[in-house]
Amino acid sequence: MTRDDLFNINAGICTTLAQAIAQAAPKAFVLVISNPVNSTVPIFAEVFKKQGVFDPKRLFGVTTLDCLRASTFVASVVGEPTKASEYVVPVIGGHAGYTILPLLSQSQPAVPQSIMSDKSKRDALIQRIQFGGDEVVEAKAGAGSATLSMAQAGAEFAGKVLRAAFGGETGIIAPSYVNLAADEANAKTIRGEIGKDLEYFSVNVTLGKNGIEKLNPIGKIDEAEAQLLKKAVEDLEPSIVKGVNFKAPPPKL
Ligand SMILES: NC(=O)c1ccc[n+]([C@@H]2O[C@H](COP(=O)([O-])OP(=O)(O)OC[C@H]3O[C@@H](n4cnc5c(N)ncnc54)[C@H](O)[C@@H]3O)[C@@H](O)[C@H]2O)c1
Structure with missing residues (x-):
């Protein structure tokens, strides 16, 4: 499925x-x-x-699993598979196929130029991050999804929300797919960056005591990412509409 x-x-x-x-x-x-x-x-x-x-x-x-995949696959392509946790790659957009947009140009540490300027290597890396979920589903022959990595992603993200809300930690930033009304001031900038008046989008979120403290604008992206952003927005919009318009059938009596 x-x-x-x-x-x-x-x-x-x-x-x-x-x-x-x-x-x-x-x-x-x-x-x-x-x-x-x-x-x-x-x-x-x-x-x-x-x-x-x-x-x-x-x-x-x-959407943390997309970030885990991005870090893992970048580290692997760079030839440092054991250093996956050191690579922080913002992943924006959404959480399905082409809506998943890993910003390799913003990776910390940087993705080496030998990969960034090699179109086929870079395309293959992005494709693997976007469709990594399918790889798992196919490997399990349809008998499940990325259960353990999803568990890791869920635990990691929940931990961050809790640390910011109740642990007094400040400045925790994590990508998440959110309603942009969470921070109208920055939503305006983000909508300008994505070129569309979307209600939902995944961006780097600064977490705080009350949940979302700030939505961080996307910032500088390169030409290839700008093209991928257009495709992400195009694919994301109908999924948002589908969710907004969903009417649950009445319960069976
Ligand atoms: N966001 C992510 O990164 C990510 C990654 C992988 C999977 N997923 C999603 O996570 C979900 C679970 O995936 P899975 O592979 O573990 O599925 P699964 O079929 O193995 O497990 C689903 C569980 O939900 C339970 N369930 C079914 N109906 C329920 C209900 N009405 N109330 C409470 N529990 C109910 C089932 O008994 C089952 O234990 C799916 O929606 C999957 O698409 C998300």
Whole structure:
């Protein structure tokens, strides 16, 4: 199943969970990892809006696995596979296929010029980051998804949210797929950067006591990334609309 095939099953489950959260824990930080994240996060938001409890600063789509894949595959291509955790690559956009946009030009430490200027090497690296999930699903012959790496991603991101909210740590930054209303001032800049008035997008988020403290603008990207950004936005928009417009069927009696 693709992430979109999962929509019909997971959209209903997410609606039920969102309704329960809205009633039982309306102030909770909600970290959505169920796919397709590009649509399930809007589903949560719409339920929360309807129940009058929506706080965009407390709703997150977990895209950490894309960052883990980016670090791992970059380190591997560079020839330093054991140093994956040292590579920090911002991944923006969304969490499916071409909507996943790893900003190799912003990698810290930098991706060597020998890879950045070799189009076939660079394209292959980006493709592997974007479609790494399919690699796992195919390897398991459809019997599951990237369960353990998803667990690592979820634990890592939840840990960051908790450390910022309750551990007093400041300046923790992590990419997440969010409703841009979480920080209207920077959302304006981000919408300008992406060239479209999208309601949801994944960017580097600064975490704080109340969840999202700041959405960090994308910043400088290179020409190849600008092209990929156009494709990401094109693919992301219908997934957002699908989530926003989802109406759960009435419960079976
Ligand atoms: N965001 C990510 O990085 C990422 C990565 C991989 C997978 N995923 C997603 O994570 C989810 C789980 O993937 P998986 O491979 O572990 O699937 P899985 O089928 O192995 O596990 C799903 C679990 O959900 C339970 N479940 C089903 N309906 C439920 C309900 N109504 N309420 C509560 N629990 C329910 C099932 O019993 C099962 O244990 C999927 O949506 C998958 O697409 C996300």
